[in-house]
Amino acid sequence: MAECHPVGFQWVMEAKARGAKIVHVDPRFTRTSAMADVHVPIRAGSDIAFLGALVNHILTRALDFREYVVAYTNAAAIVTEDFQDTEELDGLFSGFDPESNSYSAHTWRYEGAEAAAAAGQRDPSQTGAEEMAAAGKAAREGGQPETAGSGGPSVPGKPERDETLQHPRCVYQILKRHFARYTPEMVEQVCGISREQFAEVADILTTNSGRERTAAFCYAVGWTQHSVGVQNIRTAAILQQLLGNMGRPGGGIMALRGHASIQGSTDIPTLYNLLPGYIPMPHAHQHQDLESFVAADAGTTGYWGNMAAYTVSLLKSYWGDAASADNDFCFDYLPRLTGDHSTYPTVLAQLEGTCKGYFVVGENPAVGSANGKMQRLGMANLEWLVVRDFTMIESATFWKDGPEIETGELRTEDIGTEVFFLPAASHVEKDGSFTNTQRMLQWHYKAVEPPGDCQSELKFYHELGKRIRAKLAGSNDERDRPVLDLTWDYPEHGPDREPSAEAVLREINGTGPDGAALSSYTALADDGSTACGCWIYCGVFADELNQAARRKPGREQSWVAPEWGWAWPSNRRILYNRASADPDGRPWSERKAYVWWDADAGTWTGHDVPDFVADRPPDYVPPDGARGPDAIGGQDAFIMQSDGKAWLYAPIGLADGPLPTHYEPPESILENPLYGTQHSPARGRIVHPANPLNPDQSEVYPYVFTSYRLTEHHTAGGMTRTLPYLSELQPEMFCEVSPRLAAERGLVNGGWATIVTNRTAIEARVLVTERVRTLRVGDRKVEQVGLPYHWGVNGITVGDSSNDLVHVTLDPNSHIQGKVGTCDIRPGRRPTGPALLEYVEGYRRRAGIASEA
Amino acid sequence: MNDRTFLDLWPVVRQLRSGDLLGRGEAAKSGPTRRLTPRTATADQVVKSVCPYCAVGCGQTVYVKDGAVVQIEGDPDSPVSRGRLCPKGSASKQLVTSPNRVTKVRYRRPHSTEWEDLDLDTAIDMIADRVIDTRARTWVWEEDGKRVRRTMGIASLGGATLDNEENYLMKKLYTALGAVQIENQARI
Amino acid sequence: MKETRLVPDADFDSYYGRPILKGPVWKQPDVSLYFFLGGLAGASAVLAEGAALTGRPELQRVSRVLAAAGITAGIGALIHDLGRPARFLHMLRVLKPTSPMSVGSWVMAPFSGLATAALVSDVTGVLPRLGRTAGIGAAVLGPALSTYTAALIADTAIPTWHEGYRELPFVFAGGATAAAGGLAMVATPASERGPARRLGVMGGVVELAATERMRRRLGPLDEPYRQGRPGVLLRAARALTAGGVAAAVLSPRLPVLARPAGAALATGSLLTRFGLLLAGRPAAEDPRHVVVPQRARLTEPVGTLSG
Amino acid sequence: MSNALYGPVPNVAEQAGYQDPPPRMGFFTDTSVCIGCKACEVACKEWNLVPDDGGPLTGMSYDNTGALGANTWRHVAFIEQQVPARQAVDLGMPGIGAPGAQTAAEPGQDADIRWLMASDVCKHCTHAACLDVCPTGALFRTEFGTVVVQEDICNGCGYCVVACPYGVIDQRKDDGRVFKCTLCYDRIGDGLEPACAKACPTDSIQYGELDVLRARADARLAELRADGEAGARLYGNDPDDGVGGTGAFFLLLDEPEVYGLPPDPVVTTRNLPQIWQRTAMAAGALVVLGVASFLGRRS
Numbered sequence A: 001m002a003e004c005h006p007v008g009f010q011w012v013m014e015a016k017a018r019g020a021k022i023v024h025v026d027p028r029f030t031r032t033s034a035m036a037d038v039h040v041p042i043r044a045g046s047d048i049a050f051l052g053a054l055v056n057h058i059l060t061r062a063l064d065f066r067e068y069v070v071a072y073t074n075a076a077a078i079v080t081e082d083f084q085d086t087e088e089l090d091g092l093f094s095g096f097d098p099e100s101n102s103y104s105a106h107t108w109r110y111e112g113a114e115a116a117a118a119a120g121q122r123d124p125s126q127t128g129a130e131e132m133a134a135a136g137k138a139a140r141e142g143g144q145p146e147t148a149g150s151g152g153p154s155v156p157g158k159p160e161r162d163e164t165l166q167h168p169r170c171v172y173q174i175l176k177r178h179f180a181r182y183t184p185e186m187v188e189q190v191c192g193i194s195r196e197q198f199a200e201v202a203d204i205l206t207t208n209s210g211r212e213r214t215a216a217f218c219y220a221v222g223w224t225q226h227s228v229g230v231q232n233i234r235t236a237a238i239l240q241q242l243l244g245n246m247g248r249p250g251g252g253i254m255a256l257r258g259h260a261s262i263q264g265s266t267d268i269p270t271l272y273n274l275l276p277g278y279i280p281m282p283h284a285h286q287h288q289d290l291e292s293f294v295a296a297d298a299g300t301t302g303y304w305g306n307m308a309a310y311t312v313s314l315l316k317s318y319w320g321d322a323a324s325a326d327n328d329f330c331f332d333y334l335p336r337l338t339g340d341h342s343t344y345p346t347v348l349a350q351l352e353g354t355c356k357g358y359f360v361v362g363e364n365p366a367v368g369s370a371n372g373k374m375q376r377l378g379m380a381n382l383e384w385l386v387v388r389d390f391t392m393i394e395s396a397t398f399w400k401d402g403p404e405i406e407t408g409e410l411r412t413e414d415i416g417t418e419v420f421f422l423p424a425a426s427h428v429e430k431d432g433s434f435t436n437t438q439r440m441l442q443w444h445y446k447a448v449e450p451p452g453d454c455q456s457e458l459k460f461y462h463e464l465g466k467r468i469r470a471k472l473a474g475s476n477d478e479r480d481r482p483v484l485d486l487t488w489d490y491p492e493h494g495p496d497r498e499p500s501a502e503a504v505l506r507e508i509n510g511t512g513p514d515g516a517a518l519s520s521y522t523a524l525a526d527d528g529s530t531a532c533g534c535w536i537y538c539g540v541f542a543d544e545l546n547q548a549a550r551r552k553p554g555r556e557q558s559w560v561a562p563e564w565g566w567a568w569p570s571n572r573r574i575l576y577n578r579a580s581a582d583p584d585g586r587p588w589s590e591r592k593a594y595v596w597w598d599a600d601a602g603t604w605t606g607h608d609v610p611d612f613v614a615d616r617p618p619d620y621v622p623p624d625g626a627r628g629p630d631a632i633g634g635q636d637a638f639i640m641q642s643d644g645k646a647w648l649y650a651p652i653g654l655a656d657g658p659l660p661t662h663y664e665p666p667e668s669i670l671e672n673p674l675y676g677t678q679h680s681p682a683r684g685r686i687v688h689p690a691n692p693l694n695p696d697q698s699e700v701y702p703y704v705f706t707s708y709r710l711t712e713h714h715t716a717g718g719m720t721r722t723l724p725y726l727s728e729l730q731p732e733m734f735c736e737v738s739p740r741l742a743a744e745r746g747l748v749n750g751g752w753a754t755i756v757t758n759r760t761a762i763e764a765r766v767l768v769t770e771r772v773r774t775l776r777v778g779d780r781k782v783e784q785v786g787l788p789y790h791w792g793v794n795g796i797t798v799g800d801s802s803n804d805l806v807h808v809t810l811d812p813n814s815h816i817q818g819k820v821g822t823c824d825i826r827p828g829r830r831p832t833g834p835a836l837l838e839y840v841e842g843y844r845r846r847a848g849i850a851s852e853a
Numbered sequence B: 001m002n003d004r005t006f007l008d009l010w011p012v013v014r015q016l017r018s019g020d021l022l023g024r025g026e027a028a029k030s031g032p033t034r035r036l037t038p039r040t041a042t043a044d045q046v047v048k049s050v051c052p053y054c055a056v057g058c059g060q061t062v063y064v065k066d067g068a069v070v071q072i073e074g075d076p077d078s079p080v081s082r083g084r085l086c087p088k089g090s091a092s093k094q095l096v097t098s099p100n101r102v103t104k105v106r107y108r109r110p111h112s113t114e115w116e117d118l119d120l121d122t123a124i125d126m127i128a129d130r131v132i133d134t135r136a137r138t139w140v141w142e143e144d145g146k147r148v149r150r151t152m153g154i155a156s157l158g159g160a161t162l163d164n165e166e167n168y169l170m171k172k173l174y175t176a177l178g179a180v181q182i183e184n185q186a187r188i
Numbered sequence C: 001m002k003e004t005r006l007v008p009d010a011d012f013d014s015y016y017g018r019p020i021l022k023g024p025v026w027k028q029p030d031v032s033l034y035f036f037l038g039g040l041a042g043a044s045a046v047l048a049e050g051a052a053l054t055g056r057p058e059l060q061r062v063s064r065v066l067a068a069a070g071i072t073a074g075i076g077a078l079i080h081d082l083g084r085p086a087r088f089l090h091m092l093r094v095l096k097p098t099s100p101m102s103v104g105s106w107v108m109a110p111f112s113g114l115a116t117a118a119l120v121s122d123v124t125g126v127l128p129r130l131g132r133t134a135g136i137g138a139a140v141l142g143p144a145l146s147t148y149t150a151a152l153i154a155d156t157a158i159p160t161w162h163e164g165y166r167e168l169p170f171v172f173a174g175g176a177t178a179a180a181g182g183l184a185m186v187a188t189p190a191s192e193r194g195p196a197r198r199l200g201v202m203g204g205v206v207e208l209a210a211t212e213r214m215r216r217r218l219g220p221l222d223e224p225y226r227q228g229r230p231g232v233l234l235r236a237a238r239a240l241t242a243g244g245v246a247a248a249v250l251s252p253r254l255p256v257l258a259r260p261a262g263a264a265l266a267t268g269s270l271l272t273r274f275g276l277l278l279a280g281r282p283a284a285e286d287p288r289h290v291v292v293p294q295r296a297r298l299t300e301p302v303g304t305l306s307g
Numbered sequence D: 001m002s003n004a005l006y007g008p009v010p011n012v013a014e015q016a017g018y019q020d021p022p023p024r025m026g027f028f029t030d031t032s033v034c035i036g037c038k039a040c041e042v043a044c045k046e047w048n049l050v051p052d053d054g055g056p057l058t059g060m061s062y063d064n065t066g067a068l069g070a071n072t073w074r075h076v077a078f079i080e081q082q083v084p085a086r087q088a089v090d091l092g093m094p095g096i097g098a099p100g101a102q103t104a105a106e107p108g109q110d111a112d113i114r115w116l117m118a119s120d121v122c123k124h125c126t127h128a129a130c131l132d133v134c135p136t137g138a139l140f141r142t143e144f145g146t147v148v149v150q151e152d153i154c155n156g157c158g159y160c161v162v163a164c165p166y167g168v169i170d171q172r173k174d175d176g177r178v179f180k181c182t183l184c185y186d187r188i189g190d191g192l193e194p195a196c197a198k199a200c201p202t203d204s205i206q207y208g209e210l211d212v213l214r215a216r217a218d219a220r221l222a223e224l225r226a227d228g229e230a231g232a233r234l235y236g237n238d239p240d241d242g243v244g245g246t247g248a249f250f251l252l253l254d255e256p257e258v259y260g261l262p263p264d265p266v267v268t269t270r271n272l273p274q275i276w277q278r279t280a281m282a283a284g285a286l287v288v289l290g291v292a293s294f295l296g297r298r299s
Ligand SMILES: Nc1nc2c(c(=O)[nH]1)N[C@H]1C(S)=C(S)[C@@H](COP(=O)(O)OP(=O)(O)OC[C@H]3O[C@@H](n4cnc5c(=O)[nH]c(N)nc54)[C@H](O)[C@@H]3O)O[C@H]1N2
Pocket: A001, A003, A004, A005, A025, A026, A027, A028, A030, A042, A043, A044, A045, A046, A047, A219, A220, A221, A222, A223, A256, A257, A258, A259, A706, A707, A708, A709, A710, A711, A712, A713, A714, A715, A716, A819, A820, B054, B055, B088
């Protein structure tokens, strides 16, 4: 965190100054470790084993916050008899289809909850046993697990419960059994973490949780970028639920996300599987009309129950008057998914030739995406490519200076891609809002005109849309109706006739029947009377004011600082904050008071906007058959969940199992010590000759590598390798190795090393450092190679890209790439030109992998 | 020391006149030093902004003089960052004013070995044509007997560095065009 | 008061062995040359005045030339060394007693005028009285000009220089007189060479003795004077000076030795300047020279390094 | 007004000729909370338009700027050390040379590591050798008690470079003049915080009135000591030290030399009276030699 979110880290330091204990779990000793009370070096890719053992530690010693657990989590829920755990199936859950490598969640369901097979549910895996497997696969590929970005997926009805937590099939007991084998000894075997250190962390965590104290988890891509990325975070979520750390100040799980508006670009997604506000993109097999699309949620409890209103309002904001009840609000204008159309399959489509045109707008896949070669080969096979950036990034110049040109795999003259490089305007050259990692929107103002041809994306896309519409004007082709009916008239201003970003934000916020900006998504209707571009952002333009531009100085308001920017939903700063009060609505403790029930006023109140129905008393019990928000009970603190509870066990919604399970990374030096199942069975595999994996436990690739960031550089480097002040601070690509590995391989500090995988080999300068520890995993010594991934061929400082080494294997839920693999490392620089191919081939031969062609 | 004589221009004289016999302070100051003003004070516009790098979302204050950015520093009002910036945030001015920025459209013809110049207007027009053409050629109404109403011929990547409003317009336009392979950094 | 203790090699920490101090950025040979020429000029002005007072016109002429040419060339070297030569006159913006360079500048400026005036008057015969007065002025400033450079390098943080502050002025005074005497020996006819020879011999002896004493006191800090190029230069300088002294002593009986003796004395003085100055960089770059004595005085608080 | 060359000075600005100067301003750099982010280095360069002077990778942990210099007015040092396992009491065994050079073996279970980071800067000495030796008055003391080079005056004589006991100030090669931290004289004159301190995410660099900072530092030291951080110490805060105390002082977790700082610097001008005295004696000696050379025979 100190490395990648340094200014956010000031709050960790603040906490430390007040006595907080900081534990840092990372393969390397980083700047964060330097400030931590405890640094826990871990074998990359083994976090579930470590976290799972903490779960086990809590459960076996009954250290959980029982009152919280019973009231707010699904610990008491009973699961059907059909469910079989990894204990029984040696690492698999019930419902696995080896044919499609995917799960059906049917057997994971709650007892008593309807197993209704309503068509078109958000998660189709409950559509009945016959279609289970196929539907599970479709759901996974359709990226539906990710639609849980603002609340869990729906389970219809409420489950049977045993509040004594004794029922053998209640979630609590299932959890106990599932994690029983996650012992400190196992942690030693799997993660290379000593029992003493494990005990210390367990003690710090549990003694700092409870009524008076809370513990928080912060994570980022050290957890997500794995084939079990989502399950890594799920394990932490289980811990936090058991310890009562959710929805409370100083608690929770903080995703330290990436770019300035990565959160915004998920909320208002430029993602294939989502529409704004986590509304899923319709799937061809389930959603042919609006009714089937919203049906699954229409039946459920909680705020997702109003899905129809959100969807219709979105369609109205896209197609305005053209969208009416008569034409299903233009629902049919939406393209449908049939599978996984995420970025890596798109690259496969480029290699196949089906994907012909590519916009790269503010991303640098030639350096940033896993398996850089696949990315470049894909781009070399396009008809046209538009790159919009500040500088000549590698994704714009691959056709003349990519590594494949050097090796002779590609010839510039043979590459038929037509490339447009369009210069982009920077953040000070345009108005707009970023949503930071706390879900907070902050407005930035245009300060100067963009130089030369530079334009904002807003201007470019608006202009592009205008031209396409003009060129298609008069077309009678049904295909063109969505384009021509689009509401696309935004007020323009300034010398370059820049569209008004505020007008767009207002459209996102939504307007009511009278055309005035709405102030809350609760006002959205499903009859076409309201329009709203992103329901969770409704309120950001409340009172016709740009709430994201609010800048009341932090020191002039409470520590929650609610009048700075605007956080979705409803300017709420801590989600599920109802859980900061006990079931009766009283703060768990005075120290930790945040939101509570004011019985006299008959309302929830506190330091933040309560995340609850404002006037719903703690003792409210919804009547049978209640739907939508009406079905939220007074103690259902997790209101976006359809059952109102935090999920220790996920009966639905995950592609790789209801509980986190340790699997070895796709390339591993170990045999899975926990189960006979080596890898995550549902992991996303990208099969292509350019994406070969190293064999497991190969002596040819005996070391683990992992990749990461440096404080001084940013991601693929386009924004830092081009700047003199940052380049001089980290002037060359390097790798970090332990003194023992250096001795073993003859690596010299400051010298060169070549790092080899089945994909290719790269070179880097060497830092020999005690900060990379040799791990004792069982009775063997495990060495890890650390690789920052910021370098490429352009810029002030240039170097080989780590991502040329990284294979593409995806998390099945989020389709995110991995960051670890296995490799060999040798002193000296790598061969250049065609000799590099021969060198890598030599490794392949020795590893016994037949080469393709 | 306000009533300066001509002789006072010579610091040696000032040394003797002021108490600064050793010529350490007051006496040694030069004219430009006396007139020193920070460029934050001489800026003709001060604009509130947000750091463009990472998701922490630190507040920035942008100082503009004669239409150019002269300084970017932390916004002390921000409850997120309290005026602080990391090295990247601190280098933001260089990001914006860097001579390495490419400010002209560049065009590479298929199979060509070089970049060419291209007029911005023409470029956008050509891109619009490419979109229309590719879309027409790759349009699919149905797949496996189900209506899909889309093109798999056009993809887009990027969004996490962009404004919400930009992402909104992008997704809106792409969706209307029937393009579905729209992706950003959330995936990688 | 304790003198500098021995520098033990063990038990010493540093930051990657990096220098703690910055070495001199002075250009070479400019600055060493200036140090030599300034010293030469100052001592020559004294010699010239002596010659004038005692009626030795040849010696007077030669010494006046050495004083004026020395300082002119010296200033040239100095200006060449400056990072911003156009700002040479900024030297006279302030007068700072805390800065040997400032004081030196205020000495050098009038000196150069006076020495030049004295020479011009001597050569042209114009304004002889003023010329003489100028000569006296130069002779008064001369000793300061010859020695302030010692104060200059002693008043730095470089331990090897600073810790030599007791003897350095004598090294420089001796060297300056050795050079002035030596060069005057070379250029003056035998009839008027006596004072030059005696000056050269005495200067050489003082230079040798002071250098020896300084280096002994420096102990381990002497290392930069022993090693590398400075070591070679200083060894050569010592040989030349010692040889020059011996030859000069013998020269009344063996007149052929006079000119070589004078040249050897001057060259010895020149090389001493080079050696001392060039040692500044290695002295600054070795963190041991900073850490070890400082650490030692911290652990034994009674001892002080500089007394 | 004492015009002292050594020892504590109650009011440095007054000593430099200012009447009723504002309080002395300075830095307290608490290295125990430095995360080595180098924001200070970048912010300083951005504000002061300092050129970049990047070289190749140094191999010195994450330090690639090496040292303070004409183009690096803040420099962050990175020190990797092995320390006995989980005992924040001992100084450990600081190493020299490249990290990892000390042991090629794996660290024992009894050895832990720590990574010290510290942002160094000009000390703005009470007795500033650089200033006192400057012949042009380019270096001067401001009303805030700080030490600043005037770019329009400096003639590049280079004297200050060798005078600084901390090796701070240096010449910019292509320019000839010397440069160093100005403690953002322009900014503080306008009531602003220096750029580096403002950027510092963890408040490792604290700017303020020196007296206030010294008190705060004492409290912080006591706190760390109480936490068992036996190696913690203040550096430069003592007006009785060799430079009269510094305007920019530090809290360190190990010996100064480990961070590349001199353990006990003494301002060279402390000996200036003796130096002048010796010089006068030598000049006198020169006169004596001159006179003596005219005694005796005529040729
Ligand atoms: N300076 C800087 N800041 C950034 C960025 C940047 O490029 N530079 N990028 C931004 C972006 S886009 C993102 S997504 C965030 C990412 O922020 P982070 O997730 O903090 O970034 P990383 O450095 O990639 O990974 C964090 C740590 O994970 C460790 N790690 C690797 N493998 C494992 C593992 O298996 N288990 C565990 N426990 N740890 C592991 C690495 O050693 C590394 O120290 O940062 C954002 N902030």
